[in-house]
Amino acid sequence: MSAYVLLVSHGRFAEGLHDTLGMFAGNCGGVMSIGLREGESVERFRQRVQELLGWLGTSDELLVLADLIGGSPLTTVLDVLQEKELLAHTVVLGGMNLAMALNAVLCKDQGIPAMKKTILQEALASISEATLESEEEEDI
Secondary structure (H helix, E strand, O other): OOEEEEEEEEOOHHHHHHHHHHHHHOOOOOEEEEEEOOOOOHHHHHHHHHHHHOOOOOOOEEEEEEOOOOOHHHHHHHHHHHHOOOHHHEEEEEOOOHHHHHHHHHHHHHOHHHHHHHHHHHHHHHOOOOOOOOHHHHHO
């Protein structure tokens, strides 16, 4: 059984994030990305999803990171996964960001349950406000 990561988004966000992951993690084997492009029909997008996931087997595990839960790109991906009988081995997380995707790549060999736990913890921890000080404040 192998674990794979699928990045799903509106527009080219997933592909851009996939590219950025390469800068941080190097080889991103086992990571796929797809986005619903502006003006693209859902049927054409479905065809591209089927082509992308066509080689997955029913024993493979899949972690799907999506920009939005309930958006048409994700619902289309889930429809294709259901047709391929892959939902039983699939975990879906929404609110995709760089911290989530990077942790997915780095933890991919740990299996889906461990990945999910790590990704959710790290995603929450990565949300913070940067404290900025101006030169005026430093002089006070």
